[in-house]
Amino acid sequence: MSENMLHIFAPTRFDNVGAIVGDQMALLHLRNAISDAIDSGTGGAYLVQSDGEGYSLAILLAADMSRVCPTSSADMPTRRAARQTIGMRALPRFLEAIQKSRSPLAAALDIPRFIPRRSGKASF
Structure with a gap:
């Protein structure tokens, strides 16, 4: 039996189908994270494959x-529209969203990657 399991896949060049499939707990965490992002600008969830x-x-x-483009190691720059110049990980507050999605262990141990600096920005 699954618990907090979620799979996400995007459409491929072979079809126009994307999907989000998960158990009830995972979908509830996803819904809460989306609501948080709508309200505050960032959200996050820790899920399982x-x-x-x-x-x-x-x-x-x-x-x-x-101007935002998905990050893909197989994507050739010439296939991307010229206007798509900002990778998703380069968006402002991306690290804040990662901090909200940290694992229970990382939250308990305060792993430095997820601890905000005194200036309010997350550290690496």
Whole structure:
């Protein structure tokens, strides 16, 4: 039986189908993280894949998506529209969203990557 398991996949060049599939707990965490992002600009959830490995899902509200592009190691720059110049990880407050999605262990141990600096910005 699954618990807090969520899979997300985007459409491929072979079809126009994307999907978010998860158990009830995972979908509730996703809904809460999306609501948080709508209200505050950032949200996050810590979820699990079917192999049992956890991952942080950062959610950001972007006022203008026209220049944002997905990060893909297989994407050739010439195939990307010239206007798409900002990677999702380069968006303001991305690290804040990651901090909200930290694992329970990282939250308990205050792993430095997720602890905000005194200036209010997250550290690496």
